[in-house]
Amino acid sequence: MPTANGPARVLVVEDEHKVASALKEGLESEAYDVALEHTGEGAFFRLNTEAFDVILLDLMLPGRDGLQILKALRARGDKTPVLVLTARDTLDDRVTGLDSGADDYLVKPFAFEEVLARIRALLRRGRVAEPLRFRVADLDLDLITRKVARGGRPVELTLREFELLEYLLRHQGQTVSRGTLARDVWRETARSTSLDNVIDVHIARLRRKVDLEQAVKLIHTVRGVGFMLREGEP
Numbered sequence: 001m002p003t004a005n006g007p008a009r010v011l012v013v014e015d016e017h018k019v020a021s022a023l024k025e026g027l028e029s030e031a032y033d034v035a036l037e038h039t040g041e042g043a044f045f046r047l048n049t050e051a052f053d054v055i056l057l058d059l060m061l062p063g064r065d066g067l068q069i070l071k072a073l074r075a076r077g078d079k080t081p082v083l084v085l086t087a088r089d090t091l092d093d094r095v096t097g098l099d100s101g102a103d104d105y106l107v108k109p110f111a112f113e114e115v116l117a118r119i120r121a122l123l124r125r126g127r128v129a130e131p132l133r134f135r136v137a138d139l140d141l142d143l144i145t146r147k148v149a150r151g152g153r154p155v156e157l158t159l160r161e162f163e164l165l166e167y168l169l170r171h172q173g174q175t176v177s178r179g180t181l182a183r184d185v186w187r188e189t190a191r192s193t194s195l196d197n198v199i200d201v202h203i204a205r206l207r208r209k210v211d212l213e214q215a216v217k218l219i220h221t222v223r224g225v226g227f228m229l230r231e232g233e234p
Helices: 017-029 040-049 066-075 091-099 112-126 159-170 178-184 193-211
Strands: 009-013 033-037 054-058 082-086 104-107 133-136 139-142 147-150 219-222 226-229
Touching: 009 017, 009 040, 017 033, 017 112, 033 040, 040 066, 054 066, 054 112, 066 082, 066 091, 082 091, 082 112, 091 104, 104 112, 133 159, 139 159, 159 178, 159 193, 159 226, 178 193, 178 226, 193 219
Parallel strands: 009 033, 009 054, 054 082, 082 104
Antiparallel strands: 133 139, 139 147, 219 226
């Protein structure tokens, strides 16, 4: 199911490999962009470095379980729709899952057609009016005029720098990996050292224009992971 930015991205978090593979294959046949994780730790790292349109989350996972992931997401303000897929079928289990921040709850075994219907409903529900202006601290970006200002002073950006800053603002407070930027800003699906270097150069230029001579730095490097835009240190 496409979104305004292309195919909807779905993260499937499921430790049963046959179930996970079947979901991935089925969703990809319906034109979804699917990422797969089998452990809670792997899913948590992925959610800290990439953006998704919907999450299919098993609750019973090795290590960090699904409820812990769900609570951590909601605690930091992440509103990505979550469809819980689980064998836990009691009323108390459902209430606990929904109270922890799940948007929907589907008990195993389930029909794939119902999974698709639930995903479509969550994507429709999650569509909100797109913001036309972003602001963090004294940094402003206006999508209509395509202008950027810091402390009321214009910041001149190239087209790519504008797109990069817009993406960081849309995901403010989240760590964004080089792989995510390569895919969503540069529209490149294959990672490469040369592209990573290009991204680093653009981040450095953007940081000079936005943060140079400013007491409060907004663009931060998260060592070994990627970048984050926020007021104050990450």
